Amino acid sequence: MAVVRDLRVLLRLRDFRRLLTLRLLSQGADGVYQVALATYVVFSPEKQASPAAIASAMAVLLLPYSLVGPFAGVLLDRWRRRQVFLYGNLLRVLLASATAVLMLTNAPDWLFYASALCVTAVNRFVLSGLSAALPRVVDSDRLVMANSLSPTAGTLAATLGGGLAFGVRIVASDSDAAVVLLGAALYLCAALASLRMDVQLLGPEPELVQARLSTALSGTARDLLSGVRHLASRPAAARALGAMTAMRFCYGALLVMVLMLCRYAWSSTESEGLALLGLAVGISGAGFFVSAVITPTGVGRFGAGGWITLCAGVAAVLELALGLTFAPAPILVAAFVLGLTTQGAKIATDTVIQSSVEDGFRGRIFSVYDVLFNVAFVGAAGVAALMLPPDGRSVPLVILVATLYGAVALAMTRSRRR
Numbered sequence: 001m002a003v004v005r006d007l008r009v010l011l012r013l014r015d016f017r018r019l020l021t022l023r024l025l026s027q028g029a030d031g032v033y034q035v036a037l038a039t040y041v042v043f044s045p046e047k048q049a050s051p052a053a054i055a056s057a058m059a060v061l062l063l064p065y066s067l068v069g070p071f072a073g074v075l076l077d078r079w080r081r082r083q084v085f086l087y088g089n090l091l092r093v094l095l096a097s098a099t100a101v102l103m104l105t106n107a108p109d110w111l112f113y114a115s116a117l118c119v120t121a122v123n124r125f126v127l128s129g130l131s132a133a134l135p136r137v138v139d140s141d142r143l144v145m146a147n148s149l150s151p152t153a154g155t156l157a158a159t160l161g162g163g164l165a166f167g168v169r170i171v172a173s174d175s176d177a178a179v180v181l182l183g184a185a186l187y188l189c190a191a192l193a194s195l196r197m198d199v200q201l202l203g204p205e206p207e208l209v210q211a212r213l214s215t216a217l218s219g220t221a222r223d224l225l226s227g228v229r230h231l232a233s234r235p236a237a238a239r240a241l242g243a244m245t246a247m248r249f250c251y252g253a254l255l256v257m258v259l260m261l262c263r264y265a266w267s268s269t270e271s272e273g274l275a276l277l278g279l280a281v282g283i284s285g286a287g288f289f290v291s292a293v294i295t296p297t298g299v300g301r302f303g304a305g306g307w308i309t310l311c312a313g314v315a316a317v318l319e320l321a322l323g324l325t326f327a328p329a330p331i332l333v334a335a336f337v338l339g340l341t342t343q344g345a346k347i348a349t350d351t352v353i354q355s356s357v358e359d360g361f362r363g364r365i366f367s368v369y370d371v372l373f374n375v376a377f378v379g380a381a382g383v384a385a386l387m388l389p390p391d392g393r394s395v396p397l398v399i400l401v402a403t404l405y406g407a408v409a410l411a412m413t414r415s416r417r418r
Helices: 002-012 014-043 051-062 065-076 081-104 109-136 140-171 176-194 213-218 220-232 235-265 270-323 328-356 359-387 395-417
Strands: none
Touching (some): 002 014, 014 140, 065 081, 109 140, 109 359, 140 270, 220 235, 235 359, 328 359
């Protein structure tokens, strides 16, 4: 098969393998850490979670990245990305350890959220940097395949990390702090893995590097404006980014719904609800894996824009048909479908941006991408909080999400015809 052949070629590339290892360790740690936070907020026996509480937690942890993200983009185009991976992961080791201490000491919620915020703020630099660095280690002919393998493998690593965290949490009750420390250990492994790559390898070009923070930040507004103008001059990239943002909104709203269904509608105990949520996350991760296999063929046949259109259309139809049952089996099937279609659209979007945006702008564009992701996710949680009843069953929310998926498919179809 062509996919298997290309995959073997990619894995023969030493620098690609090393960057992939770094991504797997880093995102695996993210999965462990994020599940530890989610279970601490939603499934702790002493906490009575509600859609509003979940939305508030997401807002506290994600909205501030709208401020961090643009600066991250500028700095990723001015700092050596290898060094960002090294020092960023070392910083997360310290911050995650601090979060574990706060969990053990029953610190005030605001202090806990502040610590968690700092850990995931650094994540903006690491994830955007990984996407910006990928074209530095593969040739343009295999960029679609690299985008199928690398980000999807990272998502699977995060899913496996989350599954590991679920397992530890179920086997050993009241172990959230231990799970966070496990994430800190994986962050340390990611930092050590970055040392295997040359400092200059991942860019940006030497003439763009500015070592001093004050120098790098002084032109932030100017650099961001030039980045937005650069994106606007690439309409295919701008359209793909808009479509992916809308699909991220849909995914976020459904995630909150599934959280509430697992917590209250499908289970009578916290441990049972946690097990169901872990199953849903795992099945969605299987959809990510299948997407990595079929997306290169789909993009080759339909084009990146056509593949995004197809993914949104399939999600619109099946999400409506399966979601309105509010039963575990159909919802789990929907989790697989949405994992497949969301990741398929993301792979295509990443490829469009990487292939049409110049290297000196990639850090900024991917940071804007990341900011839009967070804003869409938090906005979705807020909308879900307003629409969801305590048990998570909301027909209007399911219809709204299906309508948005359909609107994305229609908009992409019209733009392709023009």
